Amino acid sequence: MKKLFITITIIMASLATYAQGTVVNKYFNQLADNDQFTKVSISSKMFSLFTELEAGSEAEEEFLKAVSKLKGLKVIASDSIGNAAKMYSQALKDIDAAGYDELMSVKDAEENMRFSIKESGGKIEELLMVVGGKKRFVLLSLYGEIDLKNISKIARSMNVGGLDNLSKIDADN
C-alpha cells in the first residue's frame, strides 16, 4: 500500500513538472487541430545551423549570439479570433498556475503584452511572451539560456540608423 502510494506520487510529480515546463505545450495540444492558429516549433538543431552563418550587421550579430544559446522556440499565433481577450486572460492564469514569474506587462490602447520567465539557479530558462489584442493572440516561448540584455539589443541595433539621426538633431540644437 505504501509502495503504491509512493509510485503514484512519483508519477504525479513527474507529470506535474512535465506539464510545468511548458505552458506552450499545453496550448499546442489544445489547439493542435484548430486551423485559425499558426503553430510553429523550432528545435535546437536548427539553431545550431544558424550559428554557422556569418553576421552581416550588428543586429544580425546580436541575433546570432542570442540564438546560439537557445534550445527551442515555439509560437502559437492568430490574427483573426474573436475571443482573443479571453484567451489572453486565460493564458495569464495558466502561466501563473505553472509557476512562472512575471517580468513585465505592457498595456496600450491596442494590445496587452506580458513577459514571464522561469528561472533555475539564477538563470532564465524560459521566456514566455503573451500578446492579447482585439483579434490577435500570440503565445511565444523561448527556452534555453536566455540573456535578456542580449535579446533586447537586437531591436535596438536594428534601429541604430534612426537613433543616430536623432542624436544628430540633438547635437545641432
Add this chain to the structure above:
Amino acid sequence: MESRIKELQEKYWAGESSLAEEAELKAFFKKNPSMAPEGRYWNAVLKKQKETPDTAFKHPNTSSWRSKWSVAAAITVGLIAAILVIQDARNQSQFTVEDPKEAYEITRKALMMVSSGLNEGKTYSKEIANINKAQEKVTEDK
C-alpha cells in the same frame, strides 16, 4: 525395558551408574531418539506447530486482492502517463519547421518581436521615470 531405562537414568543422574550401564543407556537413546530428553523437546515443538498453523510471519494487511489492485492501478497510471507523453510528442513534432530558411525567418521575426516588446516595456518605464523627475522638479520649484 522402559522401567529398566528409567532405573538406569536415575542411577545416571545420581552418579552411581557403572560404565557398562552408561553404554547401555547411550545405545538405547541412539536407537530411539524420540525418547531422549532433547527428542522430547523437539516432539513438543512439532506438536505445537501442528496445533497453530504458520501464520505469524504474514502481514495482517496484505491480503491478496489488495496487492493485485495496487499493481493494476500502478499499471493504469503508467499507461496513462505513457499515452500522454506520446500524444504530446506527436503534437509537438507536427509543427516543427524543417526548412532552415523558413526557420531562420521565423526565429528572426520572433526574436525581433520579443526584443521590441522588451524595449517597449523599458521605454515605458523610462517615461514613468521622466514623469517622476518632472514631478520632483515641480515640487522643488515650489
